[in-house]
Amino acid sequence: MNQEEDEARQSSLPGCYRHPEVRTGISCARCERPICPQCMVSASVGFQCPECVRSGSGTGHAPAANRPRTVAGGVLATGDPQLITKVLIGINLAVFLVQQVVGDRFTDALYLLASWPVQGFDGVQGVAEGQWYRLVTSMFLHGSYIHIGFNMLSLWWLGGPLEAALGRARYLALYFVSGLAGGALTYLLAAQNQPSLGASGAIFGLFGAMAVLMRRMKYDMRPVIGLLVVNLIFTFSWSGIAWQAHVGGLVAGVLVGIGMMHAPAERRGPAQWGSCAAVLAVSLALVLIRTAQLT
Incomplete structure (x- = not known):
């Protein structure tokens, strides 16, 4: 019974946006797309998807919308995080x-x-x-x-x-x-x-x-x-x-x-x-x- 409940819970989870066959309960901290362990990139808070990491890793000339953001959508501050x-x-x-x-x-x-x-x-x-x-x-x-x-x-x-x-x-x-x-x-x-x-x-x-x-x-x-x-x-x-x-x-x-x-x-x-x-x-x-x- 416990195994059946676990399988039902897993099946209700969304699939990774890059690997739809992999169910996951984790979302990108920036764009909120579901990501599997293979796609997770550790961030200051939570995880980000590869696309968001690439868009925030430029030389500083990217548009404001592509600047790294926190889980709440705020611009990720430079310098002392506290x-x-x-x-x-x-x-x-x-x-x-x-x-x-x-x-x-x-x-x-x-x-x-x-x-x-x-x-x-x-x-x-x-x-x-x-x-x-x-x-x-x-x-x-x-x-x-x-x-x-x-x-x-x-x-x-x-x-x-x-x-x-x-x-x-x-x-x-x-x-x-x-x-x-x-x-x-x-x-x-x-x-x-x-x-x-x-x-x-x-x-x-x-x-x-x-x-x-x-x-x-x-x-x-x-x-x-x-x-x-x-x-x-x-x-x-x-x-x-x-x-x-x-x-x-x-x-x-x-x-x-x-x-x-x-x-x-x-x-x-x-x-x-x-x-x-x-x-x-x-x-x-x-x-x-x-x-x-x-x-």
Whole structure:
């Protein structure tokens, strides 16, 4: 019975575009044509077919359409493949250093806060009072060495593969959209005087997108799912963690990841950036709803 099921599954797979008699579950990372082991050429992410490898191996004078592209359709960047990840880590570390040097007055001015509930006291204001920048600045603040250590290790582990798979622009969009979505959900659901800070919303967005990427490439998903489960257990078992940011970032990362990885090739750009715009629109709606409640 198991053998029959396996034969049925194999027969349902497409044939290699060069060897139709060979069934395969692997597709070219650029053109998405099915390719068999004989035709696979290892690339930075996944495999490419011989034609795509030849079209991207010229002297640099080929049309833009023939330039090597990532699995998500982004132009394959030259130079450091982890440049944006390193820049993000550097910014987070630099901001944390300023926090240690300047102290609470710097952190208090930038962390995420819905509204200060004491009437007539102008010392602290939040997003509801017009300080919308806190939704962005709070993404680069951290509360302790352990806090920033875990987040930056996760960013380093997840960021490199995703930056290579998405391309720099799409990867950066995923990071910020996930972080903003996490901040928006925190603003909506957390107590109005509860401060929130950290890159966790963006990091959980990377987790979500990584799961989508691994499924798209037919890789073993158990490592990333196991790590995600462990992080979710910590999220809901430890006090003082803004679970709203984690959940909001994770959902945003999955949605943007689906839009990035599964966009039809013929309208890939509009579908990918449209998914980012849709998540941002929902995040903005959450912010407006909460602001209306508090003002």
